[in-house]
C-alpha cells in the first residue's frame with residue numbers, strides 16, 4: 451500500500467463567489483420540472499447543507515494553523531465558499547412551505563446528527579468531512595455530466611445548484627489535503643483504514659438519511675409512506691440514479707493512494723466557472 455504523494459494541482463484556486471440567488475420558486479413547491487420526487491430529494495439535500503457545511507468549516511478550521519502556503523490559501527477559500535453555500539441553502543430552505551412540509555422536523559433530525567458528529571472530536575469530524583466532500587464532489591460531477599437531471603427546473607434554483615456543483619468540484623480536495631497533511635505521521639494503512647471505514651459508514655448513513663428526509667417531504671405531498679420510500683429509492687438508486695450514476699468516482703475512494711484530483715474533471719465545469727467568475731468580476735473590479 452502506498453501513501454498518496456499527490457495534492458491539488460497548483461493552478462486550482464478556491465475563490466469565494468459571493469452571489470445571491472433568486473430561489474423564490476422554492477415557495478411554490480415542485481420547482482424541479484413539476485416533479486415532486488426530484489424536488490423532495492434536492493430539498494432534502496438542501497436542508498442538510500447549512501448545518502452540514504458549517505461542520506465541514508469547523509472541521510477544517512480546527513487544523514488551519516497546521517498548514518501553510520498554497521494549502522492555507524485554499525483552506526481560506528474553502529471556508530469562505532462553504533459559508534456562502536450554507537447561507538444560500540439556508541435562504542432556499544426558509545422559502546419551503548413549512549405549513550405543508552415537515553421542514554422543522556427534518557431540520558431537528560439533521561441538527562441531532564450534526565451535534566453527534568461534533569461530539570466525536572476534531573479528527574473524526576475531519577474524516578467525516580473528507581468522506582462527505584467526496585460524496586458532494588461525486589454528485590457535482592454527476593450533475594455536470596448529466597445535465598438532464600435539472601431539465602425544466604426553475605432557472606434560479608438550477609443556477610444555484612450549478613454554482614454549488616462547480617465550487618464543490620473546485621474545492622473537492624481541500625479538506626482531503628488537510629487530512630493528508632495532519633496525519634503525515636500515521637502509517638499508510640492506518641490512514642487508509644480510517645478513511646475507508648468512515649466512508650462505508652457515511653455512505654450508509656447519508657443515503658439512508660436523505661431517503662428518510664425526502665420521503666417525509668413526499669408524504670406531505672400525499673404519498674403513502676411506502677410509496678414515498680419506493681419513489682425516493684428509485685430516484686437515487688435507479689432512475690436517474692443520483693447516487694449510482696457515478697459509481698466509478700465513488701469507488702475510487704477505496705483505492706490505496708487515492709486523491710480527489712486523480713480524476714481531473716475541471717474541463718467539465720469550465721463553462722460554469724467562467725460564467726460565475728464573470729458574475730463576480732465587475733464587483734471585484736469596483737472594490738479595487
Ligand SMILES: [Fe+2]
Pocket residue numbers: 503531532535536614618
Ligand atoms: Fe458546499
Ligand SMILES: [Fe+2]
Pocket residue numbers: 506532583586618621
Ligand atoms: Fe464542499
